[in-house]
Amino acid sequence: MDDLRGMQNQLIQSAKLAAVGEMTSGIAHELKTPLAGISTILSGVELAKQLHQEIDMDATCSRVNLLVQRCSAIIDHMRNYSRRTEETHSQTQIINQLLKNTLLLVEPQLKRIGGKLELNLGHDLPFVVGNDIQLEQVFINLCNNACDAMEQSEERILTIQSMAVGDEVLVRVSDTGTGMRPEVQERIFESFFTTKSSAKGTGLGMSISQNIVEQHKGKIRFNSELGRGTTFEIYLPVAS
Numbered sequence: 001m002d003d004l005r006g007m008q009n010q011l012i013q014s015a016k017l018a019a020v021g022e023m024t025s026g027i028a029h030e031l032k033t034p035l036a037g038i039s040t041i042l043s044g045v046e047l048a049k050q051l052h053q054e055i056d057m058d059a060t061c062s063r064v065n066l067l068v069q070r071c072s073a074i075i076d077h078m079r080n081y082s083r084r085t086e087e088t089h090s091q092t093q094i095i096n097q098l099l100k101n102t103l104l105l106v107e108p109q110l111k112r113i114g115g116k117l118e119l120n121l122g123h124d125l126p127f128v129v130g131n132d133i134q135l136e137q138v139f140i141n142l143c144n145n146a147c148d149a150m151e152q153s154e155e156r157i158l159t160i161q162s163m164a165v166g167d168e169v170l171v172r173v174s175d176t177g178t179g180m181r182p183e184v185q186e187r188i189f190e191s192f193f194t195t196k197s198s199a200k201g202t203g204l205g206m207s208i209s210q211n212i213v214e215q216h217k218g219k220i221r222f223n224s225e226l227g228r229g230t231t232f233e234i235y236l237p238v239a240s
């Protein structure tokens with residue numbers, strides 16, 4: 001049994017690293033933007049000095065500081081996310097915080113495909129109990145799939161919603177992508193089932209996500225319409 005759990009953790013870990021790998025180019029791009037901003041601000045300071053103009057150092061420092069914090073948050077989060085599954089524990093979680101962490105990693109990818117984010121987070125949602133890294137992994141898998149599905153679409157909108165429904169918290173992830181044929185819909189939770197090239201998909205994302213959601217005593221549902229898009233819903237029980 002321990003062996004099985006060990007193997008399962010190993011599988012989760014490799015899928016997670018693969019997901020980070022997929023996001024790397026987007027993240028590199030995202031880090032470059034604030035760095036370029038810092039460089040522009042510093043050039044401005046240099047120029048002002050040469051022209052003997054006055055510089056508002058307080059304002060300059062706080063602008064640089066904001067950009068540094070942005071880079072730092074992205075790096076911290078990536079490091080956190082890559083930690084091994086066994087090193088993380090089940091705790092009370094604030095679902096909106098997990099979604100915001102997820103977006104730190106997903107937004108660069110969405111930008112890269114020219115997509116738009118619509119975020120609609122419920123206020124004062126009850127806590128859920130679980131493993132933050134694993135739950136984020138589920139949300140990342142859903143968002144990665146959504147981005148992949150929208151790459152060729154005319155409209156590229158990723159909608160993320162959270163709300164309380166009875167004694168559960170619902171997270172809904174919708175895309176305006178390709179949608180799925182019925183024969184694909186039937187198989188998405190199968191391990192290694194993928195319609196993507198081997199460079200792009202391992203076919204583990206959804207089966208691992210289903211596994212994680214079930215471990216959290218939650219439910220995963222979806223609705224997909226060919227040519228219009230797909231919506232996934234994750235229901236997690238509220239912490240008692």
Ligand SMILES: Nc1ncnc2c1ncn2[C@@H]1O[C@H](COP(=O)(O)OP(=O)(O)OP(=O)(O)O)[C@@H](O)[C@H]1O
Pocket residue numbers: 141145146149175177178179180184188193194195196200201202203204205206207230
């Ligand atoms: N939002 C979606 N829109 C369209 N098709 C989807 C969506 N989510 C999943 N699929 C389909 O389900 C298949 C399985 O998804 P899954 O996430 O398990 O694997 P993958 O994305 O192909 O590879 P991996 O996630 O391991 O990189 C995908 O190949 C795709 O055909």
Ligand SMILES: [Mg+2]
Pocket residue numbers: 141144145201205206
């Ligand atoms: Mg996937």
